[in-house]
Amino acid sequence: xxxxxxxxxxxxxxxxxxxxxxxxxxxxxxxxxxxxxxxxxxxxxxxxxxxxxxxxxxxxxxxxxxxxxxxxxxxxxxxxxxxxxxxxxxxxxxxxxxxxxxxxxxxxxxxxxxxxxxxxxxxxxxxx
Numbered sequence: 001x002x003x004x005x006x007x008x009x010x011x012x013x014x015x016x017x018x019x020x021x022x023x024x025x026x027x028x029x030x031x032x033x034x035x036x037x038x039x040x041x042x043x044x045x046x047x048x049x050x051x052x053x054x055x056x057x058x059x060x061x062x063x064x065x066x067x068x069x070x071x072x073x074x075x076x077x078x079x080x081x082x083x084x085x086x087x088x089x090x091x092x093x094x095x096x097x098x099x100x101x102x103x104x105x106x107x108x109x110x111x112x113x114x115x116x117x118x119x120x121x122x123x124x125x126x127x128x
Contacts, residue, residue, distance in 0.1 A: 013046050019091065022112060029119060037071070037121040041111070044073035044128075045091065052091075053128040057082045057100055060127065069124045071111065082106065089114035089124075 014020060023042045030038030045052070055072050058080025064070055066084040076088060078096030085105035093101075093108050101108045109117075118124065 014049070019045060022091070025112070025115065029115060033119055033121075035119075035121045037124060037126060038115070041071060041073055041126065044126075055090075055127055056080050057097055060086070060088065063127065064125070069114070069118070071114065071124055071126045073126065073128065076101075076108075087114075 014023075023045050026038045026042035026045070029035065030042065053072055053074035054077055055074070056077045056079040060070060060072075060076070061080060061082045061084070064084075064086055066086070069087040069089070072088065072090040074090065075092040076090045076094065076097045078094045078098075078100055082100050082104040086101065087107040087109060088101055089109040089111050091111055098108045114124070
């Protein structure tokens with residue numbers, strides 16, 4: 001007689017409890033306020049870590065204008081120079097990226113802070 005071994009499927013999606021809570025909040029706020037950017041951001045954050053965005057400051061500086069608000073669905077890295085003040089919200093920041101953003105007169109926000117400050121998501125641009 002042959003025994004069958006049942007294996008549990010591998011978990012999909014992020015296992016980080018902070019990220020899972022943030023995704024739930026984004027989905028709830030997106031459905032409640034009918035804001036597509038929060039729903040899109042939640043889907044991008046649910047992707048595997050190897051697929052999530054990693055954006056350098058040089059890329060942000062090149063494709064943004066002064067006093068705008070950007071969302072990065074991943075991590076902001078410190079390569080490059082930021083020459084204008086800017087509000088950047090991301091799930092993670094490298095130490096040098098945070099210092100350079102604040103040093104240029106901008107703000108380095110978590111996505112949770114941006115969600116509380118601007119629940120309608122108006123005037124925000126997503127960058128990958």
